Amino acid sequence: xxxxxxxxxxxxxxxxxxxxxxxxxxxxxxxxxxxxxxxxxxxxxxxxxxxxxxxxxxxxxxxxxxxxxxxxxxxxxxxxxxxxxxxxxxxxxxxxxxxxxxxxxxxxxxxxxxxxxxxxxxxxxxxxxxxxxxxxxxxxxxxxxxxxxxxxxxxxxxxxxxxxxxxxxxxxxxxxxxxxxxxxxxxxxxxxxxxxxxxxxxxxxxxxxxxxxxxxxxxxxxxxxxxxxxxxxxxxxxxxxxxxxxxxxxxxxxxxxxxxxxxxxxxxxxxxxxxxxxxxxxxxxxxxxxxxxxxxxxxxxxxxxxxxxxxxxxxxxxxxxxxxxxxxxxxxxxxxxxx
Amino acid sequence: xxxxxxxxxxxxxxxxxxxxxxxxxxxxxxxxxxxxxxxxxxxxxxxxxxxxxxxxxxxxxxxxxxxxxxxxxxxxxxxxxxxxxxxxxxxxxxxxxxxxxxxxxxxxxxxxxxxxxxxxxxxxxxxxxxxxxxxxxxxxxxxxxxxxxxxxxxxxxxxxxxxxxxxxxxxxxxxxxxxxxxxxxxxxxxxxxxxxxxxxxxxxxxxxxxxxxxxxxxxxxxxxxxxxxxxxxxxxxxxxxxxxxxxxxxxxxxxxxxxxxxxxxxxxxxxxxxxxxxxxxxxxxxxxxxxxxxxxxxxxxxxxxxxxxxxxxxxxxxxxxxxxxxxxxxxxxxxxxxx
DNA sequence: CTGAAAGCGCTTACAG
DNA sequence: CTGAAAGCGCTTACAG
Numbered sequence: 001x002x003x004x005x006x007x008x009x010x011x012x013x014x015x016x017x018x019x020x021x022x023x024x025x026x027x028x029x030x031x032x033x034x035x036x037x038x039x040x041x042x043x044x045x046x047x048x049x050x051x052x053x054x055x056x057x058x059x060x061x062x063x064x065x066x067x068x069x070x071x072x073x074x075x076x077x078x079x080x081x082x083x084x085x086x087x088x089x090x091x092x093x094x095x096x097x098x099x100x101x102x103x104x105x106x107x108x109x110x111x112x113x114x115x116x117x118x119x120x121x122x123x124x125x126x127x128x129x130x131x132x133x134x135x136x137x138x139x140x141x142x143x144x145x146x147x148x149x150x151x152x153x154x155x156x157x158x159x160x161x162x163x164x165x166x167x168x169x170x171x172x173x174x175x176x177x178x179x180x181x182x183x184x185x186x187x188x189x190x191x192x193x194x195x196x197x198x199x200x201x202x203x204x205x206x207x208x209x210x211x212x213x214x215x216x217x218x219x220x221x222x223x224x225x226x227x228x229x230x231x232x233x234x235x236x237x238x239x240x241x242x243x244x245x246x247x248x249x250x251x252x253x254x255x256x257x258x259x260x261x262x263x264x265x266x267x268x269x270x271x272x273x274x275x276x277x278x279x280x281x282x283x284x285x286x287x288x289x290x291x292x293x294x295x296x297x298x299x300x301x302x303x304x305x306x307x308x309x310x311x312x313x314x315x316x317x318x319x320x321x322x323x324x325x326x327x328x329x330x331x332x333x334x335x336x337x338x339x
Numbered sequence: 340x341x342x343x344x345x346x347x348x349x350x351x352x353x354x355x356x357x358x359x360x361x362x363x364x365x366x367x368x369x370x371x372x373x374x375x376x377x378x379x380x381x382x383x384x385x386x387x388x389x390x391x392x393x394x395x396x397x398x399x400x401x402x403x404x405x406x407x408x409x410x411x412x413x414x415x416x417x418x419x420x421x422x423x424x425x426x427x428x429x430x431x432x433x434x435x436x437x438x439x440x441x442x443x444x445x446x447x448x449x450x451x452x453x454x455x456x457x458x459x460x461x462x463x464x465x466x467x468x469x470x471x472x473x474x475x476x477x478x479x480x481x482x483x484x485x486x487x488x489x490x491x492x493x494x495x496x497x498x499x500x501x502x503x504x505x506x507x508x509x510x511x512x513x514x515x516x517x518x519x520x521x522x523x524x525x526x527x528x529x530x531x532x533x534x535x536x537x538x539x540x541x542x543x544x545x546x547x548x549x550x551x552x553x554x555x556x557x558x559x560x561x562x563x564x565x566x567x568x569x570x571x572x573x574x575x576x577x578x579x580x581x582x583x584x585x586x587x588x589x590x591x592x593x594x595x596x597x598x599x600x601x602x603x604x605x606x607x608x609x610x611x612x613x614x615x616x617x618x619x620x621x622x623x624x625x626x627x628x629x630x631x632x633x634x635x636x637x638x639x640x641x642x643x644x645x646x647x648x649x650x651x652x653x654x655x656x657x658x659x660x661x662x663x664x665x666x667x668x669x670x671x672x673x674x675x676x677x678x
Numbered sequence: 679c680t681g682a683a684a685g686c687g688c689t690t691a692c693a694g
Numbered sequence: 695c696t697g698a699a700a701g702c703g704c705t706t707a708c709a710g
Contacts, residue, residue, distance in 0.1 A: 003430065003687095005686090005687055005688080006687065006688060006689095007687080015696075015697085016696065016697040016698075017688080017689085017697080017698090018689085018690085018696070018697055018698085019695090019696060019697075020688095021688075021689060021690085022695095022696090024688090024689095025689085029695060029696085030695070030696085031695060031696090034695080034696080048430075048431065049687085049688080050395075050431075050686095050687055050688070051431070052391045052395070052687090052688095053395055053686075053687040053688045053689095053702090054687075054688050054689070055688090055702090056389075056391070056392055056395065056686095056687080056688070056689090056702050056703065056704095057687075057688040057689040057690080057701075057702050058688080058689060058690085058702080059689090059701090059702055060702095085661075089661070091342065091387075092387065092389075092390070092658075094389075168676075171675060171676045172676070174675035174676070175673055175675045175676040177675070178673045178674070178675045179673070182521065182522045182633075183521045183522075185524045209675075213675060294521075300663075302661075302663050302664065303664075306661075306664060319431075322424075322428070322641075322645075324639075324641050325641065325642075325645060327678060329668070329670060329678070330676050331668060331670075332671040332676075334514055334517045334518070335517070336510060336513035336514045336516070336517045336548075336552060337507075337510045337511070337513070337514040337669050337671075339666060339668070342703095344702090344703055344704080345703065345704060345705095346703080354680075354681085355680065355681040355682075356681080356682090356704080356705085357680070357681055357682085357705085357706085358679085358680060358681075359704095360704075360705060360706085361679095361680090363704090363705095364705085368679060368680085369679070369680085370679060370680090373679080373680080388703085388704080389702095389703055389704070391703090391704095392686090392702075392703040392704045392705095393703080393704050393705070394686090394704090395686050395687065395688095395703080395704070395705090396685075396686050396703075396704040396705040396706080397686080397704080397705060397706085398685090398686060398705090
């Protein structure tokens with residue numbers, strides 16, 4: 001009735017604790033006959049090991065490394081803050097979490113950092129992946145070496161990473177299109193897309209998702225060419241200012257990157273277009289309240305970080321995860337459901 | 340550099356482990372002089388106790404009881420399923436989770452069950468609260484006796500429960516109004532509200548939130564009197580059928596309770612009103628895909644259950660929770676971001 | 679009021 | 695190839 005322990009298995013199989021342990025941990029040096037006897041006992045008693053007690057005995061402390069870009073925008077700052085906060089809590093759970101800050105969008109730097117971890121051998125690695133072949137190669141080398149690797153926020157499809165902790169950016173773009181289309185109604189009108197850079201995978205995916213739903217569901221809305229504001233408020237403001245001068249009748253804007261401070265500044269009070277933006281920051285939150293932005297799609301940095309850690313831990317000690325718990329949602333915020 | 344343990348404290352304070360333990364656990368029988376010496380050592384070394392090692396030594400198994408209504412609708416079935424699933428995983432974390440199924444909407448039965456727990460003394464209780472004075476009194480008696488109590492899905496304001504694991508239903512109603520108002524545009528039109536029962540707190544709050552935003556933001560939309568379908572498909576279908584016969588020009592429906600199968604049946608293909616419903620079930624998901632429902636507001640039963648358990652555990656061993664992690668979001672699903 | 683010793687479930691040298 | 699003993703960080707009788 002009470003949970004069986006290693007002692008029960010040892011007794012049942014007629015061996016010592018050490019032998020049970022060897023079988024449990026698939027270590028060599030056990031006659032196959034003995035091994036089988038122990039395995040039968042494990043099965044017969046329905047033994048399931050107490051991972052924590054094991055870690056306590058091992059004196060094991062999980063060491064996880066987060067490779068984070070040093071971008072100076074609200075979202076990345078928040079992400080780094082969440083990793084920081086998790087690191088503080090982590091010590092209680094026998095985990096040590098280290099952060100390495102890398103120059104943003106720098107594939108070479110990220111690849112070098114990954115290769116460095118190959119010798120450092122932490123218990124797991126999380127990274128905001130830069131979408132480049134050398135990163136893919138370096139990442140695969142880590143996985144090959146048996147290191148658990150999780151991509152965070154930005155995925156690296158085609159690589160062998162174990163898990164992606166982030167949102168489905170195609171779905172985000174489609175959702176933005178659906179909302180914008182519904183908000184705009186049936187009159188023909190013009191819609192603009194402001195991206196950070198289409199060289200970045202998540203931005204590209206959002207744009208694609210948005211365009212595909214616009215074409216199929218809202219053919220009466222005309223899409224202007226995608227603008228790239230580099231996630232910089234200044235550039236966003238300049239580009240949008242020019243666009244509004246050219247198309248004073250612009251009816252909708254999908255801002256799928258950062259730099260929304262510039263967007264707000266470019267909008268004039270009269271004849272405001274419907275705006276859908278990404279990431280709940282101080283700027284977008286205020287704009288939502290003030291009615292300058294109509295909806296914000298958000299990924300919760302805290303969820304993403306905690307999920308990445310849970311998954312790394314599970315990978316490190318071979319336990320399983322609750323899939324539903326690790327699915328990162330696209331939050332939709334209107335002024336009415338702000339947290 | 341390494342984390343200090345009880346041994347370090349004992350050495351630093353010049354006492355035995357037993358004494359350190361007594362101070363750590365605020366047990367009596369320590370001279371105040373000694374106690375102070377130990378406390379100083381704890382502070383000086385920055386000791387923080389390893390909760391798991393402590394539980395291992397204590398042989399402690401947390402016992403949590405979930406009081407759940409036996410309602411036969413998709414959401415409550417899913418909720419019970421999630422508790423079940425969590426119970427299976429729980430044994431690995433030294434927790435035992437028991438479920439007690441109660442007749443739905445039965446305040447007396449719930450109060451009796453709560454008083455029963457007063458003598459059973461589990462380590463924590465979670466309940467889908469029935470909004471009635473006798474439940475409040477019983478719940479407060481448990482809290483008074485030192486039992487951690489968490490309300491789940493349906494809160495009991497004015498009670499002394501430690502935590503509520505559920506969504507803000509006012510905000511949900513406001514959000515529904517905002518979406519529906521935006522989807523309907525500027526032409527004057529009629530809108531209906533279908534509730535389960537206004538005697539249930541969450542339904543009442545959703546209706547209130549919806550009405551308030553409708554009045555202030557969309558005065559051109561006329562609200563018809565609230566219908567109460569008792570969360571029964573049959574009743575919902577009948578009521579809605581009659582309503583549509585009377586108001587063939589009905590433009591929008593906010594279905595804030597259950598029984599949406601009936602709603603789908605009542606809708607005719609031609610001249611479909613815009614519909615916003617609650618809870619992502621097989622029915623609402625299909626209807627969303629088919630374009631019969633335009634948006635679904637959802638509370639994630641899995642999140643709610645896992646959150647309730649985390650909070651109960653934290654309350655039971657006096658540790659702290661990550662507030663942001665325990666805030667239950669209102670998910671908004673369009674056909675484009677279905678999980 | 680205080681401490682020495684055994685034990686929770688597991689692992690790890692070390693001997694044999 | 696196998697086992698006895700000590701130990702991870704904490705708690706709990708039991709003695710004194």
